[in-house]
Amino acid sequence: MRLIRARIDSAALRANLRAVRARAPHSRVMAVVKANAYGHGLVPAALALADADAFAVARLEEAVTLRDHGLRRRMVLLEGVFDAAQLAQAAQLELDLVVHQWVQIALLEAFRAPRPLSLWLKVDTGMNRLGFRPEEFRAAWQRLRQLQPAPSELRVMTHLACADDPDDGASAEQLQRLQPLVAGLEAELSIANSAAILALPQAHAHWVRPGLALYGVSPFIAQRGGQLGLRAAMTLESTVIALRDIGIGDTTEQAKFTVERAESVRGEQQHVRCLCDVQQIVDSSSLRRLHPHLLPTAAPLRIGWPGAAQLRHGSLVRIGCGTYVFAVVD
Numbered sequence: 263m264r265l266i267r268a269r270i271d272s273a274a275l276r277a278n279l280r281a282v283r284a285r286a287p288h289s290r291v292m293a294v295v296k297a298n299a300y301g302h303g304l305v306p307a308a309l310a311l312a313d314a315d316a317f318a319v320a321r322l323e324e325a326v327t328l329r330d331h332g333l334r335r336r337m338v339l340l341e342g343v344f345d346a347a348q349l350a351q352a353a354q355l356e357l358d359l360v361v362h363q364w365v366q367i368a369l370l371e372a373f374r375a376p377r378p379l380s381l382w383l384k385v386d387t388g389m390n391r392l393g394f395r396p397e398e399f400r401a402a403w404q405r406l407r408q409l410q411p412a413p414s415e416l417r418v419m420t421h422l423a424c425a426d427d428p429d430d431g432a433s434a435e436q437l438q439r440l441q442p443l444v445a446g447l448e449a450e451l452s453i454a455n456s457a458a459i460l461a462l463p464q465a466h467a468h469w470v471r472p473g474l475a476l477y478g479v480s481p482f483i484a485q486r487g488g489q490l491g492l493r494a495a496m497t498l499e500s501t502v503i504a505l506r507d508i509g510i511g512d513t514t515e516q517a518k519f520t521v522e523r524a525e526s527v528r529g530e531q532q533h534v535r536c537l538c539d540v541q542q543i544v545d546s547s548s549l550r551r552l553h554p555h556l557l558p559t560a561a562p563l564r565i566g567w568p569g570a571a572q573l574r575h576g577s578l579v580r581i582g583c584g585t586y587v588f589a590v591v592d
């Protein structure tokens with residue numbers, strides 16, 4: 263075997279869903295399977311996560327694929343729709359729509375919906391990505407309430423910018439901005455991504471929206487998924503075809519990581535020296551930037567080489583034409 267193969271562990275996905283439920287026992291779970299389920303395969307991942315209360319996708323095409331594969335669960339289109347044709351298709355597929363800008367409200371007002379739609383009004387409390395500004399929220403809410411037919415459900419969503427840094431006060435500020443907007447509204451609320459599910463119980467609300475955690479990936483720099491009770495859902499497998507012996511002060515061809523410490527690990531005939539700690543590399547996203555197609559998440563790598571057992575965290579191995587990977591050995 264020369265190619266790198268990604269092995270997806272459905273049992274780990276299911277276990278991570280259970281772990282999320284245990285962390286947020288009073289919330290329903292919207293499993294974020296956008297971006298090809300973070301590289302884990304949209305359909306198989308969604309099938310493994312079929313017990314989730316809803317799925318969240320970014321694009322209409324993803325929702326179409328899931329519906330084509332028989333997934334009838336509530337499905338939330340995180341970006342909403344961008345024209346009348348998409349709106350008609352989304353309504354026909356019975357998707358929940360996120361509404362985050364005025365043009366989407368205008369589309370809804372012009373649309374003769376065959377049945378009431380389920381909508382999520384998104385408010386930007388500080389992420390500055392998608393959503394109405396807090397001062398626009400009430401007006402947007404009123405216009406959605408007045409749609410004909412009226413929405414079957416109208417919920418509120420916001421996204422936290424810095425929940426992965428528990429010391430950052432930004433999440434508390436965002437929650438403070440949200441509070442007066444939803445006070446007195448009889449609306450379900452969704453705030454928490456993985457980091458907030460794990461570290462910010464006050465943000466759990468009615469619905470949580472885990473992505474990373476479902477795939478076993480820690481959102482926190484200082485902790486790995488396993489330390490949070492999560493199981494890696496993806497394992498990369500390949501064979502080692504060559505090992506390099508690199509000294510302190512050297513840099514690697516692609517990664518340009520300077521070797522910080524050398525630790526000799528003897529194999530049968532060859533030896534490899536360990537570089538910097540792999541978790542640092544993965545956490546700094548450099549590895550993902552270098553090999554986005556291979557490493558959509560911080561997936562562990564198993565290598566089929568007799569000396570593999572002697573490799574350590576941070577070993578540099580060559581596993582294909584010009585491909586360096588920092589081995590993570592369980």
Ligand SMILES: Cc1ncc(COP(=O)(O)O)c(C=O)c1O
Binds near residue numbers: 294456457473
């Ligand atoms: C709106 C929204 N909610 C939830 C998530 C899931 O976030 P995470 O993968 O950090 O759990 C995402 C992912 O980017 C998102 O865009």
